Amino acid sequence: MEENAIIEQAEVDTTWRIKTLLIGSALGALTGLGAAYLLTKRAEQSGQQLAITPGKGVKLGVLIAGLLRSILSLGEE
Numbered sequence: 001m002e003e004n005a006i007i008e009q010a011e012v013d014t015t016w017r018i019k020t021l022l023i024g025s026a027l028g029a030l031t032g033l034g035a036a037y038l039l040t041k042r043a044e045q046s047g048q049q050l051a052i053t054p055g056k057g058v059k060l061g062v063l064i065a066g067l068l069r070s071i072l073s074l075g076e077e
Contacts (some may be wrong), residue, residue, distance in 0.1 A: 043050040052060075
């Protein structure tokens with residue numbers, strides 16, 4: 001009887017993990033797609049070609065690192 005409970009608990013643990021990964025992946029892809037769309041739309045409206053300089057890339061990287069740090073701290077009390 002205990003063996004079945006352990007197996008069922010392991011299946012539940014795997015299920016929430018897979019769902020979280022799939023939802024996170026979908027949200028990340030949609031967010032990236034939206035950001036790329038907005039960048040290209042702005043470049044088209046200004047009549048310029050999209051160019052991200054190294055400085056802008058570093059700024060973006062720091063912002064993303066801060067966002068990930070904030071997400072990681074959600075589980076902490």
